[in-house]
Amino acid sequence: MEQKITIPDHQLILMVKNGDRAVIPMLYQRYSSALYGLIVKTIGNQEDASEILQDVFIKIWQRGNQYQEDKGSLLGWMMRIAKNAALDHTRSRVVSQRSKTDQMDNFVSDTKGPKSEALIPDVGLRKVLDRMDERHRQMIDLLYYQNYTQSEVEELLGIPLGTVKTRARAAIGELRKILRNEKL
Numbered sequence: 001m002e003q004k005i006t007i008p009d010h011q012l013i014l015m016v017k018n019g020d021r022a023v024i025p026m027l028y029q030r031y032s033s034a035l036y037g038l039i040v041k042t043i044g045n046q047e048d049a050s051e052i053l054q055d056v057f058i059k060i061w062q063r064g065n066q067y068q069e070d071k072g073s074l075l076g077w078m079m080r081i082a083k084n085a086a087l088d089h090t091r092s093r094v095v096s097q098r099s100k101t102d103q104m105d106n107f108v109s110d111t112k113g114p115k116s117e118a119l120i121p122d123v124g125l126r127k128v129l130d131r132m133d134e135r136h137r138q139m140i141d142l143l144y145y146q147n148y149t150q151s152e153v154e155e156l157l158g159i160p161l162g163t164v165k166t167r168a169r170a171a172i173g174e175l176r177k178i179l180r181n182e183k184l
Contacts, residue, residue: 009074016064024061035082042086052089056082128178136171143168
């Protein structure tokens with residue numbers, strides 16, 4: 001009977017941070033079932049979950065030097081990466097399906113004028129957007145009216161994807177607050 005050698009997490013962490021390729025199969029053996037279970041629970045699809053799991057381990061490998069022990073356990077860090085990857089997959093699938101069924105461009109797009117002006121025909125909505133912070137207004141315009149993906153906005157504006165996501169959430173929050181105050 002072959003005996004398994006168990007390496008403690010603190011050594012695995014050092015291996016991850018040092019870019020030691022030998023750590024990937026060890027992490028996979030130890031944690032893949034927990035990560036896979038989380039992904040399946042989040043997206044509800046085993047076939048896609050397998051692909052996402054592979055992507056998660058690539059991200060773990062690429063971001064190994066970002067892990068900070070004082071902010072949580074190794075498993076917790078990997079679970080956050082897995083959860084975010086699963087949520088991104090779900091969002092992209094929802095957005096993809098929405099774009100297939102709701103082709104609003106035919107109704108709101110006027111290719112003769114500037115893109116942002118043409119896509120916001122409602123004067124009332126324009127007034128609400130004009131009251132928003134410029135960065136938030138830009139996010140609403142790019143993501144919702146011009147149908148850019150968050151990754152495309154990241155590339156277009158030259159800012160990190162996390163910043164795009166944070167600004168988008170803040171923009172939606174600001175828009176809700178304005179609309180709530182207007183009682184629309």
